[in-house]
Amino acid sequence: MPDQRYGGAMRLCGQRDTGGGTALRHELSLLQRFADTFLKDVNLGVLLINPSFEIMDISDMACRVLGVMRDSVVGQPMDRIFTDLPAEHQLVDRRILDGIVVRNHAMSWTNNRERYELLVDSNVLRDDMDRVVGAYIIFKDVTNLRSLEEQVQRSDRLAMIGQIAAGTAHEIRNPLTSIKGFLQVLRRTFQDQGMNRESGYTDVMLKEIDRINQLVNEFLLLSKPKNVTFEEVEVPKVLREILPIINNEAILHRVVVQYEAMYGLPKVVADRELLKQVFLNICKNGIEAMGEGGYLTITEKVDREERKVLIEIHDTGPGIPSFVIDRIFDPFFTTKSEGTGLGLSVCQRIIHDIGGHIRVSSKGFGTTFTVSIPFP
Ligand SMILES: Nc1ncnc2c1ncn2[C@@H]1O[C@H](COP(=O)(O)OP(=O)(O)OP(=O)(O)O)[C@@H](O)[C@H]1O
Ligand SMILES: [Mg+2]
Structure with missing residues (x-):
C-alpha cells in the first residue's frame, strides 16, 4: 500500500522506479520511510514543489511556521495558498522553477499567532535527463538568533544611553528642585496680591517642570534603577x-x-x-x-x-x-x-x-x- 503521505516525494523519486527487482523496491521503501520520518522530525521547513508550482509535500515544521494544515495544502498551487500575500512577501517566487537558486534569503513571516525570522534556500530538482521535475524549499527558523542579535545591539545602545543619563539626570534634577521651590513661593505671592495672570504663568511653568522631571525619571530608570x-x-x-x-x-x-x-x-x-x-x-x-x-x-x-x-x-x-x-x-x-x-x-x-x-x-x-x- 503506498503511503498517502508520500504521494509527493514518491512521484519525485518515482522517475527512477523502473519496476525492477525486490532490492530496488526495498531501497525505495527505505527511502520513503526515511523521507517520512525526515519530514516529520526535521527542525527545518521543507517543501517539495512539482513543475506546476504545486506543493507535493511539506514538513511538519513548515506547516507550523506557515500556519497551514498539511492535508489542505498538499496538491495545491503555492500561489493559491498564500493568495492574500503580496508578491514580495511570498515565501518563494514561481521563478525558482526556472532554475533561480536561492541561498540564505532572510525574510519575516507572520502566521496567525507569531512572527518568525526565516532563512530560505531553494533550488530545482532535475532528473537524469536534466529535466526539471520539481523544486525544494528549505527554511530555518532564526527568530531566536535574530532577537538575540537585536537584544545585544539594544543593550549596547541602552548601556550608552544609561551612562549619559546617569551622568546628567541628577545634575538636571537638582537645579530643577530649587527652581520649582522658588516658583511655588512666587505663585503664592502672586495669588496673595491678586495677580492672577502672573500666577497663571507660574502654573504653566510648574507643569512644564513636572514634565522635565518625569522625563529625567525615565532616563534614570533606563540607566539603572536604583x-x-x-x-x-x-x-x-x-x-x-x-x-x-x-x-x-x-x-x-x-x-x-x-x-x-x-x-x-x-x-x-x-x-x-x-x-x-x-x-x-x-x-x-x-x-x-x-x-x-x-x-x-x-x-x-x-x-x-x-x-x-x-x-x-x-x-x-x-x-x-x-x-x-x-x-x-x-x-x-x-x-x-x-x-x-x-x-x-x-x-x-x-x-x-x-x-x-x-x-x-x-x-x-x-x-x-x-x-x-x-x-x-
Ligand atoms: N499599541 C500600539 N499600536 C500602534 N503603535 C504602537 C503601539 N504601541 C507602540 N506603538 C508605536 O511604538 C512607538 C514607541 O512607543 P513608546 O511607548 O516607546 O514611545 P511613545 O509612546 O511614542 O512615547 P512615550 O511613551 O514616551 O509617550 C510609538 O510611537 C508608536 O508608533
Ligand atoms: Mg508610549
Missing part, C-alpha cells in the same frame, strides 16, 4: 491597582477596557511599582493608538511548561506597520509629536531585568503586546 525591591508579586493585584488609572485614560478616548482575569495565576518575583509602570505604558500606548473608541483587552494567562505568567494587552487600533515594528523598542523611537519614545524601551529593560520578555504581534489591524514573566 532602589528596586524584588518581592513576590501577585500580578492580578498589580493590575487591579492600576485599572482605575487605565480606565480614566480610556474614558477620555471613549475606549472600553476589558479585563480577563485568570484564577490561580502564579506569583512572580518583581518590583511591584516597576511592573505597574510596564502595564501602564503598554496600555497607554494601546489607548493612544486607538484614538477615538475601541477595545483594550487585558488577559492573564499561564504557560506552565515554560513556567511563565503571560499578560496580553490587546488593542483594536490600526496596528503597527512592519517597517515600524522592528524599531518600537528603540530608545527615542516615536511616531507621536508629543512622545519621547522611551516608554517601551523602559518597559523592555524592566522586564528583561526579571528574566522575562515582551513580544508584539500586529497584523494590520490591532496590536497585542505579550509580557511574559517567569515564575519560580
